[in-house]
Amino acid sequence: MNDARLWLAGLVALPGLVILVSFLRVEVEPLRRLAVTSAIAMLLAALIITVSPTLREFSMRTSAFTSMSGGEAVVRVDTLSAALLPFAAGLWLLTVAVTPRASLDRRGLRRTALATLITLASFLTESAVVLLVLSLVSVWTFLSALEDPAHRYQRRVVAVYLGVSTLLFAAGVALLVGPGVRNTARETVAMWCIGIAALMRKGIVPFHAWVPEVFDYGRLGPAILFNAPQVGAYMTLVLIVPRASPDMLRLIALLALGTAVYGAALALIQTSARRACGYLFMSQSALVMAGLDCTSVTALAGGLLVWLSAGLAFAGLARCVLVLEARRGRLDLTTYHGGYERMPVLAISFLAMGLACTGFPGTLGFVGEELLVDGAVDVFPVMGFAVVIASALTGLAVLRMYFSLFCGRPEVRAHPSLRLGLRPREAWTFVALVTALIGLGLLPRPLVDSRFDASEEILRVRQERVSSRLLSTDLRNGIRPQR
Amino acid sequence: MTLGMPSIPLTVLVLIGVGSPVLLLAVLGVASVVNRPLPERWTGPLAASSMALACAALFVALTVYGITSAGTQLLSYGTWSTSHDGGIAIEFLVDRLSLAFAALSTVIAGVVSAFSNRYLHREAGYNRYFVLLALFVVGMLLVALAGNVAVLFIGWELVGLSSALLVAFFHERPAAVANAFRVISVYRISDAALLSAAVLLRHVAGTGSLALLFGGGAASPTALTTTNATIIALLLIVAVACKSALLPFSSWLPRAMEGPTPSSAVYYGSLSIHAGCFLLLRAAPLLEQAPAARLLAGMLGAVTALFAAITTRVQSDVKSSLAYASLTQVGLIVVEIAIGWYTIAFIHLAGHACFRLLQFLSAPNVLHDLHGLEEAMTDHSAADRGMVTVLTSDRARRRLFLIALERGFLDSTLDRVVVEPFNRSARLFARLDEWLCGAVLTSRRPAGVDGADRDE
Numbered sequence: 001m002n003d004a005r006l007w008l009a010g011l012v013a014l015p016g017l018v019i020l021v022s023f024l025r026v027e028v029e030p031l032r033r034l035a036v037t038s039a040i041a042m043l044l045a046a047l048i049i050t051v052s053p054t055l056r057e058f059s060m061r062t063s064a065f066t067s068m069s070g071g072e073a074v075v076r077v078d079t080l081s082a083a084l085l086p087f088a089a090g091l092w093l094l095t096v097a098v099t100p101r102a103s104l105d106r107r108g109l110r111r112t113a114l115a116t117l118i119t120l121a122s123f124l125t126e127s128a129v130v131l132l133v134l135s136l137v138s139v140w141t142f143l144s145a146l147e148d149p150a151h152r153y154q155r156r157v158v159a160v161y162l163g164v165s166t167l168l169f170a171a172g173v174a175l176l177v178g179p180g181v182r183n184t185a186r187e188t189v190a191m192w193c194i195g196i197a198a199l200m201r202k203g204i205v206p207f208h209a210w211v212p213e214v215f216d217y218g219r220l221g222p223a224i225l226f227n228a229p230q231v232g233a234y235m236t237l238v239l240i241v242p243r244a245s246p247d248m249l250r251l252i253a254l255l256a257l258g259t260a261v262y263g264a265a266l267a268l269i270q271t272s273a274r275r276a277c278g279y280l281f282m283s284q285s286a287l288v289m290a291g292l293d294c295t296s297v298t299a300l301a302g303g304l305l306v307w308l309s310a311g312l313a314f315a316g317l318a319r320c321v322l323v324l325e326a327r328r329g330r331l332d333l334t335t336y337h338g339g340y341e342r343m344p345v346l347a348i349s350f351l352a353m354g355l356a357c358t359g360f361p362g363t364l365g366f367v368g369e370e371l372l373v374d375g376a377v378d379v380f381p382v383m384g385f386a387v388v389i390a391s392a393l394t395g396l397a398v399l400r401m402y403f404s405l406f407c408g409r410p411e412v413r414a415h416p417s418l419r420l421g422l423r424p425r426e427a428w429t430f431v432a433l434v435t436a437l438i439g440l441g442l443l444p445r446p447l448v449d450s451r452f453d454a455s456e457e458i459l460r461v462r463q464e465r466v467s468s469r470l471l472s473t474d475l476r477n478g479i480r481p482q483r
Numbered sequence: 484m485t486l487g488m489p490s491i492p493l494t495v496l497v498l499i500g501v502g503s504p505v506l507l508l509a510v511l512g513v514a515s516v517v518n519r520p521l522p523e524r525w526t527g528p529l530a531a532s533s534m535a536l537a538c539a540a541l542f543v544a545l546t547v548y549g550i551t552s553a554g555t556q557l558l559s560y561g562t563w564s565t566s567h568d569g570g571i572a573i574e575f576l577v578d579r580l581s582l583a584f585a586a587l588s589t590v591i592a593g594v595v596s597a598f599s600n601r602y603l604h605r606e607a608g609y610n611r612y613f614v615l616l617a618l619f620v621v622g623m624l625l626v627a628l629a630g631n632v633a634v635l636f637i638g639w640e641l642v643g644l645s646s647a648l649l650v651a652f653f654h655e656r657p658a659a660v661a662n663a664f665r666v667i668s669v670y671r672i673s674d675a676a677l678l679s680a681a682v683l684l685r686h687v688a689g690t691g692s693l694a695l696l697f698g699g700g701a702a703s704p705t706a707l708t709t710t711n712a713t714i715i716a717l718l719l720i721v722a723v724a725c726k727s728a729l730l731p732f733s734s735w736l737p738r739a740m741e742g743p744t745p746s747s748a749v750y751y752g753s754l755s756i757h758a759g760c761f762l763l764l765r766a767a768p769l770l771e772q773a774p775a776a777r778l779l780a781g782m783l784g785a786v787t788a789l790f791a792a793i794t795t796r797v798q799s800d801v802k803s804s805l806a807y808a809s810l811t812q813v814g815l816i817v818v819e820i821a822i823g824w825y826t827i828a829f830i831h832l833a834g835h836a837c838f839r840l841l842q843f844l845s846a847p848n849v850l851h852d853l854h855g856l857e858e859a860m861t862d863h864s865a866a867d868r869g870m871v872t873v874l875t876s877d878r879a880r881r882r883l884f885l886i887a888l889e890r891g892f893l894d895s896t897l898d899r900v901v902v903e904p905f906n907r908s909a910r911l912f913a914r915l916d917e918w919l920c921g922a923v924l925t926s927r928r929p930a931g932v933d934g935a936d937r938d939e
Contacts, residue, residue, distance in 0.1 A: 209916045212913075269906050269913065301565075345517075348516055370633060371565075389675060392675040395674075431517055445564060
């Protein structure tokens with residue numbers, strides 16, 4: 001079983017199986033059980049790929065879409081993607097395990113499996129063309145989740161923002177493929193197109209307005225599954241970081257830092273729990289973006305780590321809101337809802353995941369943010385202060401949500417006969433997620449080391465490209481390299 | 484001051500001292516997360532024995548340190564987060580001051596733990612209380628012994644979070660929750676100021692070692708320019724002012740009295756409120772390098788002491804009265820540090836922490852025995868009234884009384900100057916975001932859409 005192809009085929013087959021079965025006349029609950037089992041199997045398989053050195057050095061290359069010598073990897077597993085595979089599987093497991101029974105139908109289960117498949121495939125490729133195709137399918141899947149008339153407005157908002165983003169991405173990819181692009185003005189234009197596309201997809205200010213709107217009035221579940229994996233960050237890492245100029249990276253990082261503070265500040269004053277989640281997501285994903293656009297190994301490793309921790313913690317936090325909504329309806333943050341005694345596991349999980357989002361000590365987020373600040377402080381000191389402010393505001397926003405959703409005395413008390421507590425499936429999923437976030441926060445070394453290896457590799461590729469660019473500029477200017 | 488070679492017994496003893504509450508936190512925390520809290524008959528003795536072990540280990544460590552007189556030592560327990568550069572090192576800076584404060588913390592926490600075991604008997608949040616107490620003790624020990632900025636910050640954050648969650652201990656009371664949010668808001672400013680100081684330290688000095696701030700080792704604050712030292716010291720003073728409720732951040736202190744009495748005793752009577760003073764004491768070499776910051780600290784301390792001394796006289800409940808009385812002493816301790824009387828400041832700190840702990844813990848008993856004593860507490864002696872009468876006119880006395888009664892109008896000022904402008908501008912941007920969506924589509928969101936529908 002040392003063939004990586006077999007393992008990867010298995011990974012892809014599991015959500016594929018759920019998609020196929022969802023077309024059959026199967027009841028929802030057995031289908032959900034199949035989805036949960038598949039997600040657990042996928043998580044285990046992904047973890048095995050991550051820890052096995054032989055399985056995570058695999059690539060299938062082609063020259064069909066590029067003029068690069070040796071082609072580009074259409075499918076590959078390396079240090080960077082190895083940790084992203086369990087991340088995608090974990091998000092799927094979280095989705096199918098805790099979504100309330102009344103809220104999940106066969107189409108929904110199919111859509112979650114398809115979204116996971118797309119995320120997985122995205123993390124397995126570094127081909128711009130393949131990423132573009134996957135991005136198109138992903139946006140279409142998200143839009144299809146908003147097709148009911150009640151969400152027509154949000155569907156149009158998403159269609160406009162993500163439509164423009166996809167068009168820009170397509171234009172960038174079109175400029176990028178073909179011979180003789182490297183180190184030319186065409187490549188620079190392509191980078192700007194792809195860069196703006198990634199900023200729109202990640203909801204970076206000023207391209208962010210769709211994010212809170214979709215979280216608040218759209219459908220929260222598909223919004224989490226679409227946003228939490230942060231495919232926009234992956235696009236940036238694979239396509240932009242190796243090629244972009246330092247000025248462009250700095251501009252993106254500055255926009256991202258502004259977004260991190262902006263999102264955290266606005267999350268603090270929201271009256272709707274969903275909208276607060278939207279702004280929190282913006283803030284956290286912007287921190288990831290800022291780390292990725294910083295050309296320091298430590299900051300980049302921090303960014304990669306925050307990507308995983310914030311993605312998991314945020315998805316868990318937003319799922320907690322969904323679980324509460326299933327029991328209480330829309331959640332308003334201007335009042336105290338109470339309920340700690342009824343659902344202590346949910347309350348503790350919410351707090352723990354919220355704190356992980358803010359980079360609280362003892363969670364994985366702390367290590368990530370620490371590295372981010374530590375690495376950036378020399379090359380980009382303003383990042384350190386921005387992270388500090390964003391973290392302080394995010395912490396307040398999370399605690400405000402916690403106090404509002406779980407403390408106080410509810411105005412209307414449910415009848416004691418109603419079972420409003422968590423189901424065991426939900427409780428164990430949240431406990432497992434909290435354990436993972438705290439466990440990896442207390443014993444982070446293997447994961448952090450792997451992120452360092454990944455960031456060193458990314459910056460090595462960038463360095464090679466920058467050197468070749470300098471060389472070609474010199475040649476154009478008539479300067480010959482000295483022997 | 485130079486760093487001595489770390490001795491093995493000291494390394495082991497400090498590890499036991501810190502490890503024991505960490506273990507307690509792990510046991511109680513895991514039980515809470517899986518919703519299987521330990522029964523009271525186990526939790527109480529477990530907490531007491533853990534605190535006793537930590538206390539014994541730290542006192543022995545202090546004795547060993549005193550006997551060997553080895554100078555300041557940096558105990559390193561390896562790099563925790565990564566084997567690459569930039570990992571978080573677990574380092575403790577051990578000297579007489581840090582060991583004494585750590586030992587004092589465990590003594591006080593042990594006393595409070597034993598007291599709470601009976602005081603909170605059959606209380607719904609009994610287990611939660613002990614989890615938060617363990618979290619607090621771990622935080623205090625890390626603050627006391629921190630050898631680098633990361634460890635200090637971890638401790639600082641743990642103290643802040645546990646404090647806010649204990650203020651909201653009776654979480655079915657809206658007032659308690661609202662006050663907890665106020666407390667954590669000020670604590671977050673403190674965290675941000677401390678972390679900003681750390682960021683600046685790393686930027687200008689290229690290190691996160693506290694030896695640079697605290698004057699241990701070859702590195703000393705003289706390695707910093709006066710401007711840099713002043714900026715870092717000012718940030719530290721903001722962090723300290725928020726944590727120790729110095730002016731203008733004093734308004735959270737009476738709000739924090741919503742928590743159970745033992746937690747008020749350990750936080751706002753004895754330990755947490757002194758954490759800021761301790762940090763200032765540790766950073767004394769840095770303050771000496773920054774005279775402007777030192778002067779500011781002294782003035783803050785003096786004004787706070789005066790304000791708290793006046794305010795405490797008109798409080799209508801015993802806990803608030805005691806809290807402001809504590810603040811008076813905290814202000815004086817800060818003045819002592821600013822003057823440079825470090826030994827006196829530490830003796831004052833330790834003595835006051837123990838004395839105030841006793842006062843806070845005995846307050847419920849006194850109230851239980853004598854209903855209406857709260858009023859009596861505000862009925863100060865005739866000598867007091869006489870002195871105030873001699874020194875002030877009627878009108879001034881009335882104004883002073885109003886200021887004291889309204890606790891210096893700090894809350895309303897903070898609301899007007901910080902909270903309201905922040906909320907107003909954030910709301911403006913939120914409306915702008917909504918407008919942006921509408922502008923893109925040249926349409927408005929249909930009314931009555933609430934979004935809480937079928938989701939996956």
